Amino acid sequence: MDELELIEKAKMGNKSALNMLLTENYNFLKGYIIKMTGDPTLSQDILQETMLKAVLNIKKFLPKAKFSTWLITIATNLYRDNLRKNKNLKVLDENMVSTSINPEEATISKFEYREILQIIQGLRYEKRAVFILKHFYDYSYVDIAIILKCPIGTVRSRLHYSVKYIIVELERRGIINE
Amino acid sequence: MSKKEKLTNMLIDKYYNERYDINTTNKKKNLKEIDLHNNTLDKSINVSVFENNMNKALEKMDLVDNIDFNISMDTLKIIEMAKRIQIKRRCFKENIYFIITSILILSVFSVIFLRVGIKGIIYFQLVIVFFLPWCLIPLAKYTLGREQNE
Numbered sequence: 001m002d003e004l005e006l007i008e009k010a011k012m013g014n015k016s017a018l019n020m021l022l023t024e025n026y027n028f029l030k031g032y033i034i035k036m037t038g039d040p041t042l043s044q045d046i047l048q049e050t051m052l053k054a055v056l057n058i059k060k061f062l063p064k065a066k067f068s069t070w071l072i073t074i075a076t077n078l079y080r081d082n083l084r085k086n087k088n089l090k091v092l093d094e095n096m097v098s099t100s101i102n103p104e105e106a107t108i109s110k111f112e113y114r115e116i117l118q119i120i121q122g123l124r125y126e127k128r129a130v131f132i133l134k135h136f137y138d139y140s141y142v143d144i145a146i147i148l149k150c151p152i153g154t155v156r157s158r159l160h161y162s163v164k165y166i167i168v169e170l171e172r173r174g175i176i177n178e
Numbered sequence: 179m180s181k182k183e184k185l186t187n188m189l190i191d192k193y194y195n196e197r198y199d200i201n202t203t204n205k206k207k208n209l210k211e212i213d214l215h216n217n218t219l220d221k222s223i224n225v226s227v228f229e230n231n232m233n234k235a236l237e238k239m240d241l242v243d244n245i246d247f248n249i250s251m252d253t254l255k256i257i258e259m260a261k262r263i264q265i266k267r268r269c270f271k272e273n274i275y276f277i278i279t280s281i282l283i284l285s286v287f288s289v290i291f292l293r294v295g296i297k298g299i300i301y302f303q304l305v306i307v308f309f310l311p312w313c314l315i316p317l318a319k320y321t322l323g324r325e326q327n328e
Contacts, residue, residue, distance in 0.1 A: 022256070031243075035245070043247055052263075055261075056263060117245065138194075156196075163190050164186065167228075
């Protein structure tokens with residue numbers, strides 16, 4: 001079934017359409033939140049709150065953008081609010097599981113991906129969001145600007161800063177060599 | 179912004195296939211500029227070294243692309259939870275409307291009775307006792323039917 005059709009049905013109160021919409025976007029949303037927070041408990045809370053808010057406000061959703069983009073916007077806002085409430089959050093947990101193809105490769109890269117996740121967490125949340133949306137999800141500057149409600153120039157400069165920061169950090173930690 | 183910074187920014191845009199440029203709004207022009215000055219730039223500001231490092235760094239970033247926590251969530255439960263919240267909110271709103279309407283009606287009647295006197299109250303009560311059941315029963319049936327349809 002087409003996404004628009006599902007949205008229309010969900011707006012009419014159809015539970016299975018709503019469930020399908022959430023299930024289809026679940027992994028995408030989860031991946032984004034995990035990369036943003038780097039913390040399993042917080043990821044779970046934000047994931048649940050995002051979906052709850054999406055269900056509560058589904059009637060307000062205008063299908064100008066994709067449903068996933070709307071979910072990302074909600075998740076980003078919730079994460080920002082959470083950061084404002086508790087000014088902490090730099091936890092990297094042992095529950096982290098890499099789903100890399102090869103187990104040997106996974107073991108070798110375990111150290112590296114923890115380091116990489118730490119580097120991503122080292123960025124401020126707004127820069128992190130820009131980098132994650134651009135690098136992992138290939139959103140355009142325009143879309144990111146809409147999601148984060150900021151000018152395109154700001155998105156661009158945040159991405160530039162993030163990439164440069166990541167290069168410097170990877171070099172400093174010896175993960176890449178000059 | 180220094181020339182090196184401008185060029186590194188362009189390279190990042192190039193990596194991400196972005197057309198937008200805040201100054202020229204033309205990615206092709208930027209790429210042409212890089213191509214045109216590539217030989218001289220390489221010597222002076224090591225653009226190719228930056229590009230090489232950037233490619234390596236961003237490739238490394240892909241390691242966390244498939245990262246996962248052991249999170250499982252039942253979307254149906256969330257939908258149910260949302261429905262419960264919606265019902266609670268609706269009940270709260272309805273209670274508030276009921277209280278406001280009651281206060282308004284009672285105040286209007288109080289004003290009227292103060293002006294009309296005791297006779298008016300008795301006539302009004304008689305009218306209410308006679309007509310109210312005729313109005314309330316169909317109204318209740320309609321409301322119950324609507325709730326069942328929802």
